Amino acid sequence: MEKNKKVDIPIREKGKCCLCGEIYEHYGNNPAPIMFNGRCCDDCNENRVIPERLNRFKDAYIKRQKILVKHLNTSIPMEELL
Numbered sequence: 001m002e003k004n005k006k007v008d009i010p011i012r013e014k015g016k017c018c019l020c021g022e023i024y025e026h027y028g029n030n031p032a033p034i035m036f037n038g039r040c041c042d043d044c045n046e047n048r049v050i051p052e053r054l055n056r057f058k059d060a061y062i063k064r065q066k067i068l069v070k071h072l073n074t075s076i077p078m079e080e081l082l
């Protein structure tokens, strides 16, 4: 679908972090799932983006467990999903 098409923004070696406005170097980092455009600096990646990804993973895991327990009366240990 056209609506979900990803916009290609050229990645520059240096630029402004889309989360804190600081200058990033070495192409920055992918800020998803906090932002879907631009790049972010190493600080934001470490302190905001990665914790957010882990949280979302945990949420998705818990949601899935609830469905499994409800319908199949079983669960998958988290280690098996990593």
Ligand SMILES: [Zn+2]
Pocket (backbone or CB within 6 Å): 017, 018, 019, 020, 021, 022, 040, 041, 042, 043, 044, 045
């Ligand atoms: Zn930043």
